[in-house]
Amino acid sequence: xxxxxxxxxxxxxxxxxxxxxxxxxxxxxxxxxxxxxxxxxxxxxxxxxxxxxxxxxxxxxxxxxxxxxxxxxxxxxxxxxxxxxxxxxxxxxxxxxxxxxxxxxxxxxxxxxxxxxxxxxxxxxxxxxxxxxxxxxxxxxxxxxxxxxxxxxxxxxxxxxxxxxxxxxxxxxxxxxxxxxxxxxxxxxxxxxxxxxxxxxxxxxxxxxxxxxxxxxxxxxxxxxxxxxxxxxxxxxxxxxxxxxxxxxxxxxxxxxxxxxxxxxxxxxxxxxxxxxxxxxxxxxxxxxxxxxxxxxxxxxxxxxxxxxxxxxxxxxxxxxxxxxxxxxxxxxxxxxxxxxxxxxxxxxxxxxxxxxxxxxxxxxxxxxxxxxxxxxxxxxxxxxxxxxxxxxxxxxxxxxxxxxxxxxxxxxxxxxxxxxxxxxxxxxxxxxxxxxxxxxxxxxxxxxxxxxxxxxxxxxxxxxxxxxxxxxxxxxxxxxxxxxx
Numbered sequence: 001x002x003x004x005x006x007x008x009x010x011x012x013x014x015x016x017x018x019x020x021x022x023x024x025x026x027x028x029x030x031x032x033x034x035x036x037x038x039x040x041x042x043x044x045x046x047x048x049x050x051x052x053x054x055x056x057x058x059x060x061x062x063x064x065x066x067x068x069x070x071x072x073x074x075x076x077x078x079x080x081x082x083x084x085x086x087x088x089x090x091x092x093x094x095x096x097x098x099x100x101x102x103x104x105x106x107x108x109x110x111x112x113x114x115x116x117x118x119x120x121x122x123x124x125x126x127x128x129x130x131x132x133x134x135x136x137x138x139x140x141x142x143x144x145x146x147x148x149x150x151x152x153x154x155x156x157x158x159x160x161x162x163x164x165x166x167x168x169x170x171x172x173x174x175x176x177x178x179x180x181x182x183x184x185x186x187x188x189x190x191x192x193x194x195x196x197x198x199x200x201x202x203x204x205x206x207x208x209x210x211x212x213x214x215x216x217x218x219x220x221x222x223x224x225x226x227x228x229x230x231x232x233x234x235x236x237x238x239x240x241x242x243x244x245x246x247x248x249x250x251x252x253x254x255x256x257x258x259x260x261x262x263x264x265x266x267x268x269x270x271x272x273x274x275x276x277x278x279x280x281x282x283x284x285x286x287x288x289x290x291x292x293x294x295x296x297x298x299x300x301x302x303x304x305x306x307x308x309x310x311x312x313x314x315x316x317x318x319x320x321x322x323x324x325x326x327x328x329x330x331x332x333x334x335x336x337x338x339x340x341x342x343x344x345x346x347x348x349x350x351x352x353x354x355x356x357x358x359x360x361x362x363x364x365x366x367x368x369x370x371x372x373x374x375x376x377x378x379x380x381x382x383x384x385x386x387x388x389x390x391x392x393x394x395x396x397x398x399x400x401x402x403x404x405x406x407x408x409x410x411x412x413x414x415x416x417x418x419x420x421x422x423x424x425x426x427x428x429x430x431x432x433x434x435x436x437x438x439x440x441x442x443x444x445x446x447x448x449x450x451x452x453x454x455x456x457x458x459x460x461x462x463x464x465x466x467x468x469x470x471x472x473x474x475x476x477x478x479x480x481x482x483x484x485x486x
Contacts, residue, residue, distance in 0.1 A: 004173035005032065007057065007141060008043055010166050018157045018163050019111070023141070024149045025173075028284040030122040032115065033151045034178045038097040040155040041087075042103075044178035045380060048084055048165050050172045052334055056431060059135020059170055072170040077337060081165035084317070085297065097180035104162055111152040122149055137431065205239040209234040213241050233257050239269070246273040256283040266409040307346070311335050321347075332442040351450055352441050353481045355434020362478040363433040365471065366405060370463030374475050382447045385414035390440065390452075392428070404428070407436050409443055437482050452483050 004025045020043055024032050040041045054073035056067035083104065091097065115122070126148050132140040157163055179361030209232050218226065218241065227248035259281070262271035269288060275295045282302045289309040296311075298318040307327040316331070317338045327346035333354075341347045366372050372394040382388045389410040405428040410420040424443050426436045441450060457479075459472045466474070 005175050005177060006034075006106045007049070007171065007173050010047065010168055011152070012159045013163060013166060013168055016106070016160045016163070017154055018166060020153045020155060022151050023145055024151075026126065030119055030126065031116060031149050033149070034176070035108055035110045035153065036178040036180060036182065036433070037108055038094070038180035039178050040105050040108045040153065041097070041101050042161065042179070043174055044083055044146060044155070044157075044166075045087060046174040046176060047170060047172055048079065048081055050174060051170070052337070053173050055170055056137055057141060057173060058136075058138040059233075060132070060140070061138030061142055065142070066138060068169065069171050073172070076165055076167050076170050076172075079165040079167075079326040080318075082159075083163075083165065088375055092179055094180040101180060102158075104157055106156040106158050108156075109154040111154050113150060114150040114152075117149075150279065150324075152444040172486040192432050207232045208236050210236060212237040215240060218244055223474075228252065242269055242271050242274075244333040247397050248275045250275055252276070252280070254279060254281045254284050256285075257281070258285045260286055260289045330442060332439070350442060352438065352483055355438055357483055358474075358477040358481040359434030359437065362474050365464060365466070365474055366428070366433060367430050368465055369461055369471075370477075372459070372461045372464060372471065374457060374459045376479065377453050378447050378449075378460075379451040379453040380447045380449045381414065382411065387414070388446055389420055406434075407433075407440055409440055409446065433478070434482070439476070441482055444470060450483055452479060454479070 006025050007023040009021040009023075011021050020040075022033070022043075024030060051073045055070055058069050059068070065102050087100070087104070091100075115125075115214065129140060129143050129147065132143055149369075212392040213236060226244075226246075229250040229252065231249070232253045234253055234255045235257060238254075239258060239260060242259055257269075270290045270292065270350050271294060273293045274291075276295045276299055277295050278299065280300045281304045282300055284301075284304045286301075286304050286306050286309055289306065290312070291310065291314050292312045294311075294314040296314050296316050296319050298320075299316075299457040300320045301324045302320055305325045306321075307325050308329065309326075310330045314335065315338070316335045319339050321339060321341055321344040324344045325342045325346055326341070326348075329347070330350050332350055336349065350383070371394050373391075375389055375391045378388040378390075389412070391408045391410055392405060393408075394405055407426050407428050412420045413417050424440065426439065428436050440446075454476060457472065457476060459468070459475055461468065461471045464471050
């Protein structure tokens with residue numbers, strides 16, 4: 001099973017309250033449960049954030065059950081969420097929760113615990129149910145709900161709108177936990193660096209329409225919270241300032257602005273960590289833009305030039321792309337589901353395959369063997385001529401747990417004696433190989449061709465139930481499934 005801490009079903013919704021039925025996961029204690037307001041807030045967030053993982057939880061479940069849960073997950077994923085509009089993703093800092101959670105969650109009540117028997121008895125039940133895993137996660141979970149430990153929570157929020165995205169019967173996984181224990185005093189915050197005492201010094205909010213901006217635009221006392229929110233950049237030239245990271249620029253007007261230069265892929269413009277919620281980019285030039293870790297909720301890209309642009313690890317919920325030129329643009333599937341792209345121009349779904357039977361076969365093999373490792377190179381270089389390689393291997397995590405698989409994207413500069421170094425890595429939990437490989441394939445640092453040189457595939461294995469040639473065949477088939485190499 002995966003490393004998720006709990007599996008949650010949305011129960012009765014009534015005004016400001018919702019009942020959440022929680023099944024304890026299998027990554028920790030089999031009797032674990034949580035009842036804090038911080039835990040409840042994380043569940044409300046994950047209900048939508050993790051809706052994309054619901055289909056994996058239905059594999060092997062009765063067809064009608066699986067169909068219903070997939071439909072509910074799709075409904076929740078597309079629902080308007082005032083909560084997610086205000087809280088961008090889950091937070092795991094207790095000081096943040098102490099300050100913000102009471103704004104959203106009024107109280108949490110533990111209604112009931114189920115099968116709260118001795119741990120050793122639960123371990124025995126877990127062992128008895130384990131053969132069902134071969135039929136699929138859904139088959140196993142359906143049985144586990146009746147025999148393994150679970151608990152029911154009643155959650156009351158400060159405003160009913162914070163439950164608007166939920167649907168009764170929706171099932172989702174979560175890694176939530178009790179981040180903030182309200183009965184204990186908070187530990188002191190870590191001391192800030194002296195520079196952090198400076199208030200965010202903004203380039204003053206104002207009118208920059210038609211101006212050509214250079215690096216002197218940012219204040220000399222620049223810190224990570226610099227804000228230009230609410231400013232007018234109509235027809236301005238921002239090509240020399242957008243490389244600066246982590247800018248607060250909400251509700252700005254970038255109509256017909258020159259944000260990126262129309263140059264080759266090698267000179268693409270990386271826009272990292274910008275908070276642009278509600279900003280307008282109508283008719284703006286964003287060719288070759290690389291948006292990563294950006295908040296782009298409700299941005300208006302009507303008629304913008306987004307050809308050859310890429311969106312990675314960003315939030316596009318509610319963004320408008322009417323008439324936008326998306327020729328050769330890459331919007332990963334999990335982001336494309338957040339928006340309506342039917343009225344965009346030249347849009348094509350992100351290339352590459354969807355994780356399926358071949359990825360699942362490799363996933364099972366990884367966890368049947370003691371260890372499997374592989375590397376494979378891309379057939380063409382990436383930006384600046386860098387060589388790109390994919391690798392999978394086991395790495396130590398903590399002493400109480402076995403080594404974890406880690407999937408990495410490695411890059412090597414085009415200069416003598418350069419070596420490969422990781423530019424992106426993700427741990428691969430059981431059942432997650434396909435999803436992790438798909439995310440890696442969409443990374444903005446990969447070559448646009450996405451073509452792998454499978455002649456470079458090298459594999460080592462230990463304790464696998466197949467011989468070396470068969471292991472390599474399984475790995476190659478999984479790679480072909482995602483990269484369309486066949």
